[in-house]
Amino acid sequence: MMGKTVLHLKYLGRDSWDRPVYMDDEGVVWKDVDPRAEHKASLCTSVNNEFDGEPDADMWCFEKYQNVTVVFVPERDVW
Numbered sequence: 001m002m003g004k005t006v007l008h009l010k011y012l013g014r015d016s017w018d019r020p021v022y023m024d025d026e027g028v029v030w031k032d033v034d035p036r037a038e039h040k041a042s043l044c045t046s047v048n049n050e051f052d053g054e055p056d057a058d059m060w061c062f063e064k065y066q067n068v069t070v071v072f073v074p075e076r077d078v079w
Contacts (some may be wrong), residue, residue, distance in 0.1 A: 002037050
């Protein structure tokens with residue numbers, strides 16, 4: 001993702017815990033673990049990169065995702 005400043009997350013639906021699930025252009029599955037409208041998205045990878053996997057590592061833990069702008073396609077799903 002070198003030099004890339006925008007991360008597009010395509011909405012896939014909600015998992016069995018009602019968390020919004022997204023996939024980026026590289027096929028990484030992300031979950032918004034705090035999808036309240038009044039809060040900033042709290043994005044985590046998913047264990048085994050599975051739709052219904054448990055949330056794993058926070059996006060901020062990965063150097064390659066530092067300072068990226070997240071764009072939700074078509075939009076962020078919130079509670």
